[in-house]
Amino acid sequence: MKSLTDKQRHLWEYILTSYEDYGQFPSYDDMQQEFGYSSSNSIYQHLQGLTKKNYLTKHGRGRYDIHPTKRNELSGFYPGIPVKGRIAAGAMHEAISENLGHLPVEIHPEKSDHYFALIVDGESMIDADIRDGDYIIIDPREPKDGEIGAIRYRGETTLKTIRIKDNGITLQPENPSYEPIDITPDEWEEIMVYGTYVGKAWKNGDDWGVIFRSG
Known part of the structure; x- marks a missing residue:
């Protein structure tokens, strides 16, 4: 901790406590209230400092996470399911490429920690209880007949x-x-499989859970 200023160290310890107690990164309001700052700018400056010193990683605008090299400082912390981007359930769109942090949920057994999450765009899968804005859980294996797959076809993604x-x-x-999309054998080389839909995450108040697909 010698590389941190006193204020950075105090904020870092508060962030660790928030993860251990609540399983998530504290909000700007929580941090501002905890340290008595009149604006969020001071918090932002300290977060930037922690990021430059590889205590935190930044995901998009204002979103932070524990740097992978520092997660050993968390007592029994499970980082959650990584959210790797968005996928179309409707018209196909660009490939999955975003990093949107983690869902604060834990999947058992431990061998399932390779799962990842995607955010659904569109309503083409509503009869499978998959709706626009849902967080779906993907197992990175090839889907079997009748299973729902996250597919890249002709450079665009879709969930079908x-x-x-x-x-x-x-x-x-x-x-x-x-309308369905028919793919002939001579087009198989244009297909990339991201994985198989196995369930979705849902939020109830401040708590998250996972519902797995039956069968």
Whole structure:
């Protein structure tokens, strides 16, 4: 801790306590109230300092997380499920490439810590109880017939039920307002599989949980 100023060290200890007690990064309001600052600018400056010294990592505007090299300082902390971007459930769009932090939920058994989350854009899977804005959990394995896959096709992503046929596969929406996408064997090289939908995360007040898909 010698590389930190006293104020940075106090903020760092407060952040660790917040993770250990609540499983999440404290809000600007919480930090400002804890240290008696009249504005959030001072908090921002200290967070920037912690980021430059590799105590924190920054994700987008105003979002921070514990730097991977510092997570050993957390007592029994599980970082949660990484949110790797957004995926279309409707018209296809660009590939998954964002880093949107973590969902503060833990999946058991421990071997499942390779799962990741995506945010759904669109309503093509509503009959599978997957709606716009949902956080879905993906297992990075190839989907079987009848399972829901996160697919990249022709450089764009989509979330659809996989139907395997003798003459190819169909990306089947679960909403009659959308058309299926048929892919022939000669187009298979254009497909990249991100993984298989296994459940979704939901929030109730300040708490998060995961509902797994049955079957």
